[in-house]
Amino acid sequence: MKKMMALLLVVLMVASMTACSSDTGNSSAAQESSAAAESSAAEESSAAEESSAAQESSAAQESSAAQAQVEVMSYEEYMAAELDSEVCVETYVQAKQSYYAEQQTATLYTQDQDGAYFVYDASISQEDYDKLVPGTKVRVTGYKAEWAGEIEIMDGTVEVLGGEDTFVAEALDATDLLGTDELIDHQNQFVSFKGLEVVASVDEANGNAEVPFLYNYNGSGTEGDDLYFNVSKDGETYTFVIESYLCDSTTDVYKAVQGLQIGDVIDMEGYLYWYEGVNPHIISVTPAEG
Amino acid sequence: MRKVIFCMILSLVLGLCGCHGSTKSLTAFTPPEEFDTSSTYEITFWAKNDTNATQTTIYKKAIEDFQNLYPNITVTLKLYTDYGAIYNDVITNISTGTTPNVCITYPDHIATYMTGDYTVVPLDTLLTDEAYGLGGSKVLFDSPSLTEMIPQFLEECRIGGGYYAVPFMRSTEACYINKTYVEALGYTLPETLSWDFIWEVSEAAMAKDAEGNFLVNGQSVMIPFIYKSTDNMMIQMLRQLDAGYSGEAGEIEIFNDTTKDLLYTIAEHAGTRAFSTFKISSYPANFLNAGQCIFAIDSTAGATWMGTNAPLSDIAEEALVEFETVVMAIPQFDEENPQMISQGPSICIFNKDDPQEVLASWLFTQYLLTNEVQIAYSQTEGYVPVTAKAQDSDTYQDYLSRAGEDDELYYDVKIEASRLLLDHLGDTFVTPVFNGSTSLRNAAGELIESVTKSMRRGETVDDAYMESLFDEVTALYHLDQTEGLASGKDDLGPLPQTSVILLSALAVVWALMIAYALWQRFTTKKKKSS
Numbered sequence: 001m002k003k004m005m006a007l008l009l010v011v012l013m014v015a016s017m018t019a020c021s022s023d024t025g026n027s028s029a030a031q032e033s034s035a036a037a038e039s040s041a042a043e044e045s046s047a048a049e050e051s052s053a054a055q056e057s058s059a060a061q062e063s064s065a066a067q068a069q070v071e072v073m074s075y076e077e078y079m080a081a082e083l084d085s086e087v088c089v090e091t092y093v094q095a096k097q098s099y100y101a102e103q104q105t106a107t108l109y110t111q112d113q114d115g116a117y118f119v120y121d122a123s124i125s126q127e128d129y130d131k132l133v134p135g136t137k138v139r140v141t142g143y144k145a146e147w148a149g150e151i152e153i154m155d156g157t158v159e160v161l162g163g164e165d166t167f168v169a170e171a172l173d174a175t176d177l178l179g180t181d182e183l184i185d186h187q188n189q190f191v192s193f194k195g196l197e198v199v200a201s202v203d204e205a206n207g208n209a210e211v212p213f214l215y216n217y218n219g220s221g222t223e224g225d226d227l228y229f230n231v232s233k234d235g236e237t238y239t240f241v242i243e244s245y246l247c248d249s250t251t252d253v254y255k256a257v258q259g260l261q262i263g264d265v266i267d268m269e270g271y272l273y274w275y276e277g278v279n280p281h282i283i284s285v286t287p288a289e290g
Numbered sequence: 291m292r293k294v295i296f297c298m299i300l301s302l303v304l305g306l307c308g309c310h311g312s313t314k315s316l317t318a319f320t321p322p323e324e325f326d327t328s329s330t331y332e333i334t335f336w337a338k339n340d341t342n343a344t345q346t347t348i349y350k351k352a353i354e355d356f357q358n359l360y361p362n363i364t365v366t367l368k369l370y371t372d373y374g375a376i377y378n379d380v381i382t383n384i385s386t387g388t389t390p391n392v393c394i395t396y397p398d399h400i401a402t403y404m405t406g407d408y409t410v411v412p413l414d415t416l417l418t419d420e421a422y423g424l425g426g427s428k429v430l431f432d433s434p435s436l437t438e439m440i441p442q443f444l445e446e447c448r449i450g451g452g453y454y455a456v457p458f459m460r461s462t463e464a465c466y467i468n469k470t471y472v473e474a475l476g477y478t479l480p481e482t483l484s485w486d487f488i489w490e491v492s493e494a495a496m497a498k499d500a501e502g503n504f505l506v507n508g509q510s511v512m513i514p515f516i517y518k519s520t521d522n523m524m525i526q527m528l529r530q531l532d533a534g535y536s537g538e539a540g541e542i543e544i545f546n547d548t549t550k551d552l553l554y555t556i557a558e559h560a561g562t563r564a565f566s567t568f569k570i571s572s573y574p575a576n577f578l579n580a581g582q583c584i585f586a587i588d589s590t591a592g593a594t595w596m597g598t599n600a601p602l603s604d605i606a607e608e609a610l611v612e613f614e615t616v617v618m619a620i621p622q623f624d625e626e627n628p629q630m631i632s633q634g635p636s637i638c639i640f641n642k643d644d645p646q647e648v649l650a651s652w653l654f655t656q657y658l659l660t661n662e663v664q665i666a667y668s669q670t671e672g673y674v675p676v677t678a679k680a681q682d683s684d685t686y687q688d689y690l691s692r693a694g695e696d697d698e699l700y701y702d703v704k705i706e707a708s709r710l711l712l713d714h715l716g717d718t719f720v721t722p723v724f725n726g727s728t729s730l731r732n733a734a735g736e737l738i739e740s741v742t743k744s745m746r747r748g749e750t751v752d753d754a755y756m757e758s759l760f761d762e763v764t765a766l767y768h769l770d771q772t773e774g775l776a777s778g779k780d781d782l783g784p785l786p787q788t789s790v791i792l793l794s795a796l797a798v799v800w801a802l803m804i805a806y807a808l809w810q811r812f813t814t815k816k817k818k819s820s
Contacts, residue, residue: 084746143747148572148604155743204343205350220343222369276576276604 070141075114081144087153088141091117092167093132094190098245101126106158109188109271111169116188122156135166150274151187171269179236183278191272195288196231198264212260224249227257243281256285316408321415322645325422331650332364333391338635340591341371344670348663356657359430363650384409389640391651397447398728400454400638405725411639413453416652424656433656438679446720447636455636457676458658459667462630462711462718463522463620466578466586466596470613471506482625483618488515488585492564495584511582515565516574518588521735522631527552529719530623540724542769544734545760553741557751560742569739576604581611587620590672590707599697617706619714632718634673669699672707729767736763
């Protein structure tokens with residue numbers, strides 16, 4: 001009798017828990033789904049400069065529909081196009097800044113033999129994004145926009161053309177262009193700066209201490225945030241940035257900047273980004289040669 | 291054998307208790323009677339600053355001062371510069387059980403955090419605890435009492451019948467105006483701004499000379515009206531018109547005729563380029579300070595960026611233009627009954643296995659409400675302290691009275707922005723909080739961004755466009771899937787029928803077992819007696 005009871009109990013226990021756990025699973029899935037929806041929305045509202053990705057995704061769909069009607073432009077034609085007009089270029093990926101999986105949008109630095117195009121939050125599948133390496137040829141269709149001086153393609157779609165036609169830009173030495181009106185003609189291009197001296201930044205969050213770099217532009221951040229540092233040439237000071245989406249805190253360049261000292265003389269490479277003036281996104285910092 | 295059966299039954303009961311309705315091991319927080327000062331506690335504080343270095347300094351000092359009072363508590367600060375990033379990280383960490391202890395947040399976000407059982411600590415009991423509650427007898431610092439909290443701000447942290455956060459700072463939106471240009475265009479600022487006034491002046495500012503430069507500023511760039519947060523723009527316009535946005539229980543009401551009418555008006559002015567947004571053009575402050583914008587609407591917490599003499603600026607010094615800055619409430623439809631949003635950071639506490647750790651978190655949270663922290667932080671931007679204790683203090687009143695003494699601590703635009711909220715506390719509102727309210731907020735902004743972009747791109751904005759836009763936005767933000775208010779104690783509905791049957795069978799077996807045991811006992815006694 002006792003054995004029978006025990007056996008019956010075991011069977012019932014297993015059966016009860018099975019029935020219950022399957023329902024718990026459903027509940028959990030529903031919660032995750034709900035959280036995912038919210039998470040998606042939050043990402044869209046997160047970074048100031050990251051305009052709503054969903055919105056761009058939406059516009060990207062419209063852009064996609066009109067894609068067939070837009071002629072592929074040369075760099076010259078692209079630059080001559082009106083702001084807010086639809087543009088289409090065939091260009092080559094130089095670097096991938098970020099990918100928003102929820103919205104399936106990417107931000108890319110691209111360039112061809114004539115000039116560079118910053119592609120902001122354009123629609124592309126994860127599968128296609130994974131195919132992108134420096135040099136990959138892509139067709140980008142979207143709208144020409146200007147945000148704080150940065151000319152970019154927004155609300156776009158990226159089509160991977162691939163193939164053997166590849167192009168990786170050599171860094172243009174822009175050292176002597178610093179402080180000139182000509183510099184902006186090379187906006188977004190892969191450039192280098194040579195023999196610049198690191199000068200002090202003022203850390204407002206630490207009693208206005210003079211430091212070689214800052215987390216965020218004024219020291220209000222912590223490790224993992226963008227790094228800002230000042231360099232000097234001919235008595236003029238310029239602020240360069242390690243954009244954390246492009247080069248996070250695990251990268252060599254991030255660590256190299258964390259190791260800078262005031263007075264170091266360095267060579268740098270990066271993309272000639274613009275924010276209310278030149279604001280290069282640096283990807284390489286080395287001690288100056290010679 | 292009895293032991294075996296007992297263990298099986300125990301495991302069965304525990305298993306059933308554990309499996310229904312929860313995948314987490316956390317249990318409801320019960321406040322300890324006494325804070326254990328003999329153990330050490332490490333708590334994490336995820337905070338948001340407005341890329342304002344002084345705010346970072348204040349957080350660090352608050353932590354240092356608190357740790358001096360409670361040497362057994364170590365607080366680790368992690369800084370963010372936007373609420374969305376905090377939200378995303380919290381969501382990620384809920385699933386791994388690695389949430390922070392204390393977190394700056396929006397009530398909207400808490401509603402989603404609460405989808406996990408007991409994830410967020412309800413504060414009702416803690417707030418009123420005699421020993422460790424606000425102003426409690428065993429709190430080692432001068433914390434505000436419950437009655438010294440501004441009731442309206444505290445009420446904004448009530449979610450689903452309980453308090454799940456405390457307010458940290460409050461702000462609203464303000465219209466920062468280039469008065470010099472308004473008057474140059476032949477207008478006089480009214481006592482209360484109206485939407486009609488802003489649209490009219492903005493269109494007047496679009497006049498150009500023969501070279502294509504704008505007459506009002508002589509420059510090639512002029513966007514007379516720029517709105518930073520278009521979600522707030524839509525929400526406040528709808529509220530002012532008493533039109534639908536959302537119901538208290540999370541009903542989506544935004545897709546209505548009033549919304550359409552508002553979008554047509556916005557589209558009209560986007561089409562002439564008299565209106566634009568932050569997402570499309572950049573920070574309103576940059577344009578305002580360069581003399582390229584007349585009406586810049588942004589948070590009062592962005593006041594230190596506004597005006598010719600603003601202490602913070604992103605534009606080159608040579609681009610700055612001299613003008614008189616005036617701070618006014620956002621434009622209204624009904625000037626007699628102004629309405630504006632109440633916003634700003636709140637603080638929530640995440641539950642942990644050790645109630646003492648939660649109590650340590652609560653003590654730190656409470657420390658952030660002390661006058662030292664409240665007044666210092668509110669002075670960094672156009673914020674307002676959330677306690678009457680701080681607002682009424684001599685220190686704070688002195689600060690307010692010294693507007694314009696310098697362009698740093700006493701920057702007049704910043705203090706005017708704070709005054710704006712203090713003068714309009716009764717005119718502020720918040721939107722209902724529910725699981726999905728964040729998505730709805732984003733959708734509200736998306737509607738304005740979309741029509742603005744479409745007009746700039748020469749697209750047709752008509753009824754067909756509106757219908758399509760509403761459908762797209764509904765789908766993009768999953769507004770047809772919102773669940774309404776979340777709670778840590780969701781009603782999970784009745785048990786599944788299979789479980790009911792099996793549990794009933796268990797009850798029958800129990801009854802049989804008890805009957806069997808009694809029968810055996812009876813027969814044993816009988817044998818002994820015989």
